[in-house]
Amino acid sequence: MENLNQIESEILNKIKSAKDRSAYDLIKTQIFGKKGIITELFKKISDLEQSERKEYASRLNSLKTKVTDILEKKLTDFDQSEINKKLKNEKIDVTLPGRTYFTGKIHPVSQVIDEVTSIFSEIGFAVEEGPDVENEYYNFSALNTPENHPARDMHDTFYLNHSRDLLLRTHTSPVQIRTMLKGKPPFKIIAPGRTYRHDSDQTHSPMFHQLEGLHIDQNVNMGHLKGCLYYFVKKFFEVEKVKIRFRPSHFPFTEPSAEVDIGYKIQDGKIKIGEGDKWLEILGCGMVHPNVLKNVKVNPKKYQGYAFGVGIDRLAMLKYGINDLRAFFESDIRWLEFYGFDPLDVPTNYRGLSR
Amino acid sequence: MITSLSWLKNHLSTKANLNQIAERLTEIGLEVENIKSSNNNLDNFIVCKIIKAQKHPNADKLKLCDVDVGSGSLVKVVCGAQNARDGLFAVYASPGAIIPKTNMKLKIVKIRGIESHGMLCSGYELEESSDKEGIIELNKKEKNIGDKYFKSIGEKTMDIAITPNRPDCLGIRGIARDLASSGLGQLKKQPPIKINQKFKSPIKVSIKKEKGQGCAIFGSVYIKNVQNKESPDWLKKRIISLGLKPISAIVDATNYVMFDLNRPLHAYDADKIDQEVIVRNSKKGESFEALDNKKYTLENNMCAITDKSGVLGLGGIIGGTRSGTEFSTKNILLESAYFFPAQTRKTSKILNIDTDAKYRFERGIDPDSIKLGLELGMCMILDMCGGEASKFSIVGKIKDERKTIDLEPEKFSKIIGFSITSAQIKKILLSLGCTLRMSGKKMKIVPPTWRPDIKEDIDLIEELTRIIGYDKVPLINPEKENIKDTLNYKQKLFHFVQRSVASKGYTEAVTWSFTDSKTDSLFSELKKEIKLSNPISTELDVLRSSLYSNLIIGAKKNIHRNFEDLMLFEIGPVFKGSKPGEQSTMISAIKTGKYSRKNWIEKERNFDVFDIKNDALRTLNEIGINDSKIVVSNNTKKWYHPGRSGLFSLGSSNGPELAYFGEIHPSIIKKLDLRTENVLGFEIFLDNVPESRKKIREAKPQYMVSDYQKVVRDFAFVIDEKYSSGAIINLVKKIDKELIKSVKIFDVYQGGNITLGKKSIAFNVTLEPKDKTLSEKDIDQISKKIISTVQEITGATLRS
Secondary structure, three states: OOHHHHHHHHHHHHHHHOOOHHHHHHHHHHHHOOOOHHHHHHHHHHHOOHHHHHHHHHHHHHHHHHHHHHHHHHHHHHHHHHHHHHHHHOOOOOOOOOOOOOOOEEOHHHHHHHHHHHHHHHOOOEEOOOOOEEEHHHHOHHHOOOOOOHHHHHOOOOEOOOOOOEEEOOOOOHHHHHHHHHOOOOEEEEEEEEEEOOOOOOOOOOEEEEEEEEEEEOOOOHHHHHHHHHHHHHHHHOOOOOOEEEEEEEEOOEEEEEEEEEEEEEEOOEEEEOOOOEEEEEEEEEEEOHHHHHHOOOOOOOOEEEEEEEEHHHHHHHHHOOOOOHHHHOOOHHHHHHHOEOOOOOOEOOOEOOO | OEEEHHHHHOOEEOOOOHHHHHHHHHHOOOEEEEEEOOOOHHHHEEEEEEEEEEEOOOOOOOEEEEEEOOOOOEEEEEEOOOOOOOOOEEEEEOOOOEOOOOOOEOOOEEEOOEEEOOEEOOOOOOOOOOOOOOOOOEOOOHHHOOOEOOOOOOOOEEEEEOOOOOHHHHOHHHHHHHHHHOOOOEEOOOOOOOOOOOOOOOOEEEEOOOOOOOEEEEEEEEEEOOOOOOOOHHHHHHHHHOOOOOOOHHHHHHHHHHHHHOOOOEEEEHHHOOOEEEEEEOOOOOEEEEOOOOEEEOOOOOEEEEEOOEEEEEOOOEEEOOOOOOOOOOOEEEEEEEEOHHHHHHHHHHHOOOOHHHHHHOOOOOHHHHHHHHHHHHHHHHHHHOOEEOOOEEEOOOOOOOOOEEEOHHHHHHHHOOOOOHHHHHHHHHHOOOEEEEEOOEEEEEOOOOOOOOOOHHHHHHHHHHHHOHHHOOOOOOOOOOOOOOOOHHHHHHHHHHHHHHOOOOEEOOOOOEEOHHHHHHHOOOOOOOEOOOOOOHHHOEEOOOOHHHHHHHHHHHHHOOOOOEEEEEEEEEEOOOOOOOEEEEEEEEEEOEEEOOOOOOOOEEOOHHHHHHHHHHHHHHOOOOHHHEEEEOOOOOOEEEEEEEEEEEOOOOOOEEEEEEEEOHHHHHHOOOOOOOEEEEEEEHHHOOOOOOOHHHHOOOOOOOOOOOEEEEEEEEEEOOOOHHHHHHHHHHHOOOOEEEEEEEEEEOOOOOOOOEEEEEEEEEEOOOOOOOOHHHHHHHHHHHHHHHHHHHOOEEOO
8 A cells, every 4th residue: 555655656757757749658558558557556456355445446546636637737738848849930921911802892973872872761762763765755845845945955965866756864854754654642762873965075974873853742842842952961961060052943844943052162172061152053953843743644733742853973073072073984993992982881871871 | 144233224223232133143043153354454453552662672773662552451562663652652563463565464472582562563564655664653642542543444244044944034124123023123114215207118028827937926127328337335345245246336236135125136238138028938948148157058947037039037046148237238127026936946956056046036035025126226226327217017916825824822832831921922923024913812813925934823933932032941851751662672682782793802883874886796796786876976886785895995994004903893784775674784893814913922823714703603692592593504605705604594504694704705805905815704684683582581491400420522533524513513412412412523634644535523522411420331322322323324434
């Protein structure tokens, strides 16, 4: 029995002497292997007197536990020193660039369409669309702009045939007509889209984008129009206060008609919306003309409402300080990357329209 | 429309100044686009007084003067004149002024180390005398300091944008009437005319009765023994202020009346008229030389003013040179007529003529202004040129088409959102020239003859709102209630896929819907291109039938600027025909150049087909099309490399086309001079993406995982090269759909020791048992089955 203490110190010395993993494995076998020191000791239990067995077994067990712990500790130390050795050799220059990745961008026009859609979605507008190629009726006549009306002069039109009844829509207003013809009031829609005019210079592009708005119900009056557009302008430009002016104008398809100006000033070479004493025209609007309602079989005695049209490209230019309209459509990668938006920047109400 | 304050005051008595008037005009819908001074520069020369003139500290011959220019503080001016002295009144030119003699623009400059803010002028510099020596010495008083030295030659003018519904405001009187109605002054009465008109006009006028006759009334007066001459200064100035050139008293008078009353007139040299005036439809081929010195050949049925010899002019549009007035003209016929808007517009469109008269007639002239116009024109001509006027001859008549309009005051508040009293309505409508009577609660209103735009009650409501002011319309906050979803499926798909593609590294371009037909035809299967009748240029002559055309044109511009590694996409319409709706929505992306270029960590390589295939497939997956529904085939289009492109279709290889992908045909790259080796692209047919009947959450099966270990086994075969990888995968998968979870190709090899016409293909099969752990025996069994099936069906041999 006494020699258990001696055996213990022998074992511990053995373990201590292990210099590497293979020596360690050998020693472990010498202790716990089939014929190992401790294994042999356990075999002896059966040779003992009944009275000695209990104490011997207990001492042997604690020896086993102790040795096992020390072995485990020794193993951890080996692993650690191996890792430490490896770490010493594994040094890299983290200032080197990483692997190739690609970032795409969303075009400002698309971003602004999303912003505007988000705003109008909050106040109950749904999105409608119409074709880019229109016939003369939807683009003009149904909108109370008969042939030979001088208002047509304001729309330099692209035609697709010589009889001039097929054309590229000059505004998004034909979507009003299509929407009302296919449905029943109330109507509360916006229609963003491409529009075309035969005009090309520094400030005009033969293609641009408009957003049409239409709200028809039994009691929609000009006050609602004003409220809607105030709401829109404030939200879009993300300003607390905004100066807006409704100025009488003329569109054949609305009456009364108005053009809407917003106040601005130039500060440090940049345009600041909502303040200042200069005016900038941003949209046209008005109460839908009874003739338009008649043309789409909506009873103007019962239903009334407003319509508006905004230039989307112009909104983008104002909000994001872009100067040249024509650059929008030139696919210059430098411009697109400079003015484009991260695809993760989805304009929403809760996260804000823009960062 | 251009007007000055003084001209406006001919018709309006008001105390308002120009700015107040401009502001009010804008408020009532006559937008003042700008206010111009006729000569700003002359306002820069100001009467001043030299308070103190000292020697310049750094120059003996120069003086440094403190000058009072009436601005409140003294201005320092360096001056070389000997006569500059204390107390002298002189002419000061401020920085920015252009010196008349030299045409030099003054700046603030340092002269011998001291800044000079302007200049004191000599008579020579102002082109008033040859005296170069000293500055002008004025005999003025203290109170004159700050006055403009030059009397204003011209007056400030306003440029007003007149909307097409307001022909009446193409005359200054109309503008004055609107201002008066809005409360900014009173409209003056037109002075009565008292001229002795004793004789009958010797020139007979007739309007031929025929279909489509463009003239309703032809009024005229014959004035004999006139002496045409240059107009007096006041008239010249007004004509100049309109941006016109003074011609002669007679012509200027007709122009004056046109702008004053919106009443176009025309003066003929009566002696050049062959016998009589006949207003009739033209006959095809008739021609005349117009006052713009161009010869016009007419079509049938244009409104021609003719005499026995032929066409004198086009009614309402332009007169002819044959009967034009000259300084030597002795007798004139002055015309004041009514031509119908539609005919006027049609004729001028066909002949492409734009004149001030045409602009007015096509918008609608007051048919009641014939006599008024003749009176004013005649008086002016008699005043300036003398002569004797005949009695008026007024031929023809026009049906008064004005209807009595019923107006209920409640309708105003229903449309506009605030109420208005009957008294207010009356006051405003009367001031605009309407006549009105009450009939119960309704008002019966007849609009004035000069307002062809007022036809129904809504027109009157607009008038009332405009004059009261749009700022009085209340602001009603919007309701936040949705009638229906903001976006439908297609629209949601559009917005989703746009960001899906962008998130893969593509930059969005928005390009024109039209493109170059030569480029587009390379990417088109249309039998007939969709031509624009009036393209903006020959390079933009067709509607695009593919998004590739403009994307590749755009890529080319970038590549030529040495931006050669590019990823671009566009989402939008492509066109299949020239009728509304013959278009579909596509998203197309291209990438060109290298995936990585001279990179320390990665091997340099070009973008390739498997990059673009991946992008397309991942996009399809993200928009909700499961891999199991997508079939890849080598179907392709002519614009792709025939061996390096393919098609994703839905369900089977001849199911709806979802997307083409691949390398753009090398000959197209060459033809378009793209200066790159490779362009890869995909095009997704968004209109073919089916709307799932179920939401993703509804379509998902129950969540089930196996507790048993998965097993992966590798296989390698030598197989005839005609078998595509996809075919082999499908073949293996079918062997045990329950057990085989996936089949993945990890090596494909041809050449070397592999027989020609064959390929080595290696794949691993993942087995996922659901009810037990697979034993070696189970695994062996399924492996054997895989080997034997592949061998039997394809004749492949197993590689060891």
